[in-house]
Amino acid sequence: MALRQVAERQAESPAPARLYAIGDLAAELGVTHRALRLYEDQGLLAPRRIGNQRIYSPRDHARLVLVLRGKRLGFSLADIREMLDLYEVDPQHLEQLRATLKKGCARIAALERQQQEIALTLKELREGERLVRDLIRQRESEAGQGRKRRTP
Amino acid sequence: MALRQVAERQAESPAPARLYAIGDLAAELGVTHRALRLYEDQGLLAPRRIGNQRIYSPRDHARLVLVLRGKRLGFSLADIREMLDLYEVDPQHLEQLRATLKKGCARIAALERQQQEIALTLKELREGERLVRDLIRQRESEAGQGRKRRTP
DNA sequence: CCGTAACCTTACCTTAACGTAAGGTAAATG
DNA sequence: CATTTACCTTACGTTAAGGTAAGGTTACGG
Numbered sequence: 177m178a179l180r181q182v183a184e185r186q187a188e189s190p191a192p193a194r195l196y197a198i199g200d201l202a203a204e205l206g207v208t209h210r211a212l213r214l215y216e217d218q219g220l221l222a223p224r225r226i227g228n229q230r231i232y233s234p235r236d237h238a239r240l241v242l243v244l245r246g247k248r249l250g251f252s253l254a255d256i257r258e259m260l261d262l263y264e265v266d267p268q269h270l271e272q273l274r275a276t277l278k279k280g281c282a283r284i285a286a287l288e289r290q291q292q293e294i295a296l297t298l299k300e301l302r303e304g305e306r307l308v309r310d311l312i313r314q315r316e317s318e319a320g321q322g323r324k325r326r327t328p
Numbered sequence: 329m330a331l332r333q334v335a336e337r338q339a340e341s342p343a344p345a346r347l348y349a350i351g352d353l354a355a356e357l358g359v360t361h362r363a364l365r366l367y368e369d370q371g372l373l374a375p376r377r378i379g380n381q382r383i384y385s386p387r388d389h390a391r392l393v394l395v396l397r398g399k400r401l402g403f404s405l406a407d408i409r410e411m412l413d414l415y416e417v418d419p420q421h422l423e424q425l426r427a428t429l430k431k432g433c434a435r436i437a438a439l440e441r442q443q444q445e446i447a448l449t450l451k452e453l454r455e456g457e458r459l460v461r462d463l464i465r466q467r468e469s470e471a472g473q474g475r476k477r478r479t480p
Numbered sequence: 481c482c483g484t485a486a487c488c489t490t491a492c493c494t495t496a497a498c499g500t501a502a503g504g505t506a507a508a509t510g
Numbered sequence: 511c512a513t514t515t516a517c518c519t520t521a522c523g524t525t526a527a528g529g530t531a532a533g534g535t536t537a538c539g540g
Contacts, residue, residue, distance in 0.1 A: 250402010277460045
């Protein structure tokens with residue numbers, strides 16, 4: 177069965193649905209096979225199978241991008257899973273829609289808080305930076321002045 | 329030795345340097361004794377001692393606040409330690425000043441990236457929110473219309 | 481058709497960041 | 511003065527997020 181072949185042939189094709197073997201996806205986004213399988217166990221990804229080999233769709237690719245972003249932001253896999261599930265809502269069921277909306281709003285609020293805290297931290301660090309720059313300037317000019325004053 | 333007493337007396341006093349026993353600080357900032365001792369082991373805090381009991385100063389309190397903020401932002405204790413160390417610089421040594429500046433700038437850059445990613449995530453989530461709201465409205469009005477149309 | 485490269489599962493190992501329990505000292509309180 | 515109460519250290523347990531190793535199948539290239 178041409179499995180890897182299919183992926184490679186599709187890799188050259190212009191637009192139509194690219195497919196990835198696990199190694200391809202791992203390489204492209206800089207993660208290990210292990211991580212991908214773990215994310216699958218945790219319900220973050222659900223690649224199709226051919227036989228028992230995983231086939232990742234562009235959709236899986238997109239989800240993985242979100243997963244990695246979530247990780248960089250310090251979220252747990254469980255959190256990330258919840259966030260991904262927000263995009264999975266079934267438009268038929270009003271109750272589910274409402275639940276999704278609620279969770280989504282909570283996430284948004286949390287991220288806004290986080291944003292505030294980052295802003296605060298940045299402000300402090302920048303102030304520190306200014307201070308240190310001043311100290312450096314001062315030290316440097318002292319050294320210069322010292323030489324000049326002693327030999328006017 | 330009046331140790332806890334001192335803390336309690338100072339707790340009532342208006343401004344002057346409040347002191348905390350471990351339990352006080354833990355309660356006030358919502359962490360456990362264990363966490364405080366761990367942070368100490370990792371070099372994030374360095375309370376004074378009286379005998380072998382820890383005495384936390386307002387400075388320790390402030391540092392702990394920063395630690396907890398760092399945690400909420402998803403940083404490791406090691407990262408947080410590095411950030412705290414930025415505020416500890418000795419103004420005498422030019423080389424150290426320069427190193428501090430460099431590390432500080434790196435931190436700032438990292439936080440700015442993080443900020444971008446949060447902004448992006450927020451944008452996506454808000455778009456999702458709008459979509460879900462629309463779906464809900466649609467479902468609701470469908471239900472209403474259904475009744476009206478069937479009984480004109 | 482044979483070897484090697486990519487994939488599979490299972491299972492144990494590791495690190496960070498605590499939780500929790502055990503056993504012991506100091507000290508404020510009835 | 512006896513007893514809780516707060517604190518101490520030591521040490522083992524736990525959870526999340528993978529790393530790593532072992533052993534086995536599939537598929538592809540020469």
